Amino acid sequence: MFHLANPNRFMRWSAQLLPWCAGASALLILVGTWLALFVAPADYQQGDAVRIMYVHVPSAWMASFVYATMAVASAVALIWRHPLADIAAQAAAPLGAGFTLLCLVTGSLWGEPMWGTWWVWDARLTSVLVLFFLYLGYIALVNAFDDPSRGTRAGAILALVGAVNLPIIKFSVDWWNTLHQPASVFRLGGPTIAASMLWPLLIMALGFTLFFVTLLLLRMRTALMAAKLRALRLQQSLAA
Amino acid sequence: MAALDQFLAMGGYARFVWPAFGLAVIVLGGLLIESVVTYRKRQRELAAAEKLRR
Numbered sequence: 001m002f003h004l005a006n007p008n009r010f011m012r013w014s015a016q017l018l019p020w021c022a023g024a025s026a027l028l029i030l031v032g033t034w035l036a037l038f039v040a041p042a043d044y045q046q047g048d049a050v051r052i053m054y055v056h057v058p059s060a061w062m063a064s065f066v067y068a069t070m071a072v073a074s075a076v077a078l079i080w081r082h083p084l085a086d087i088a089a090q091a092a093a094p095l096g097a098g099f100t101l102l103c104l105v106t107g108s109l110w111g112e113p114m115w116g117t118w119w120v121w122d123a124r125l126t127s128v129l130v131l132f133f134l135y136l137g138y139i140a141l142v143n144a145f146d147d148p149s150r151g152t153r154a155g156a157i158l159a160l161v162g163a164v165n166l167p168i169i170k171f172s173v174d175w176w177n178t179l180h181q182p183a184s185v186f187r188l189g190g191p192t193i194a195a196s197m198l199w200p201l202l203i204m205a206l207g208f209t210l211f212f213v214t215l216l217l218l219r220m221r222t223a224l225m226a227a228k229l230r231a232l233r234l235q236q237s238l239a240a
Numbered sequence: 241m242a243a244l245d246q247f248l249a250m251g252g253y254a255r256f257v258w259p260a261f262g263l264a265v266i267v268l269g270g271l272l273i274e275s276v277v278t279y280r281k282r283q284r285e286l287a288a289a290e291k292l293r294r
Contacts, residue, residue, distance in 0.1 A: 029268075033261070037247075048251035052260045059264070095271060102267045106260040113256050211268060215275045222275070225282040232289045 007224055010084060014217045021214040028207030035200035043197075049113050050197070056106040057185070058205040059099045062212060063131060064166055066096030069216075070138070071163040074156035084220070086152045089159060090142055091219035095212055097135035104128060115179055123172035124180035127165060134162040 036054035043050035070089045077085035107125070108118045119125065138155050145151035173182040185191045191198055250257040 037261075042251060047253060049253040049256055051250070051257050055260050055264045094274075098267045098271050102264055105263055109256045109260045113253055211272075215271060218275050218279050222279045222282050225279075225286050229282065229286050229289055232286075232293060236289075236292065 007084060011221065011224060014221055018214060018217055021210050021217065025207050025210035025214050028203055028210060032200055032204030032207050035203060040197050040200045041194075046114060049110065052106055052110040053197070054200055054204050056103060056110055057201060058208040059102040059106065060128070061205055062099035062208050063096060063103050063128065064169055065209070066092050066099060066212060067131060067134070067159075067163070068166060070096060070159050071166075074159040077152070077156050078160070086156065087220050087223045088216065089156065090152070091216055091223060092212075093135055093139050093142075095215055095219075097132065097139065099208070099212075100128065100132040100135060104132060111179075117179075120179050122178040122180060123176035124169070124178045127169045127172050130165055131162075131169060134158070134165060138162070 032054065036051055040051070040054070042048045070092045073085045073089035073092065076082055077089065104125075107128075111120075112118050138158050141158055142151045142155035145154070172178060173180050184193050185198070185201070193201075248254060248258075
């Protein structure tokens with residue numbers, strides 16, 4: 001894996017992988033949206049409001065998945081000081097914040113007609129709100145130092161400490177009495193939702209995952225180009 | 241037209257369903273546009289800096 005993580009090699013293979021990821025992501029999200037709006041049935045209790053699920057659930061999964069990616073990258077950065085690891089964590093943060101915001105707002109839009117409230121301070125909702133603030137705090141912390149390497153290190157430590165929130169989010173619906181329903185897809189004994197709803201959901205989730213991979217690779221390439229640019233400018237200012 | 245009206249009404253949940261999908265377009269589209277614009281900008285800056293070096 002470290003062989004592929006050499007910055008020059010990364011620039012080569014990511015350039016080849018990007019169009020495929022981007023194309024597959026666009027296709028899956030388009031098909032997923034079409035299935036979600038036109039093909040999937042209305043719920044016998046929730047009616048058409050259930051269609052919010054096809055945005056809410058994939059973005060909720062991504063909110064945690066992106067944070068896990070960020071925490072692993074931060075651990076690699078702290079332990080092996082690999083140059084690409086910090087770049088990956090920092091490139092992932094705004095994407096994770098976006099998915100978390102989407103999860104919170106669509107959850108609110110689903111909660112009002114189904115639970116009769118936009119928001120409750122229960123364990124699941126509050127722990128996801130904390131996740132959103134962890135993303136924002138990470139972004140602010142990384143950019144808060146004059147010396148970028150100090151910001152990077154502080155950010156990596158925050159990302160790792162914040163990872164304790166991930167199991168809290170996952171198990172909040174089992175540990176506490178919450179308004180939020182427990183897991184219905186990834187559970188022992190298999191999913192409890194109908195196949196006609198499960199397929200659009202999984203297609204949308206795969207589309208969201210590839211969307212994240214596409215933008216992660218693109219943003220990492222942007223950061224590597226910026227680093228090269230700084231080095232070039234430094235050379236030029238020394239030569240002048 | 242009746243079929244379209246019925247579709248847009250979302251069984252009475254239009255004011256919850258459409259903002260949810262609309263926000264998804266805004267958030268994901270915004271991230272996509274910001275990422276691509278910054279990428280292209282760095283590409284141009286780097287090309288200009290490398291030209292200067294030669």
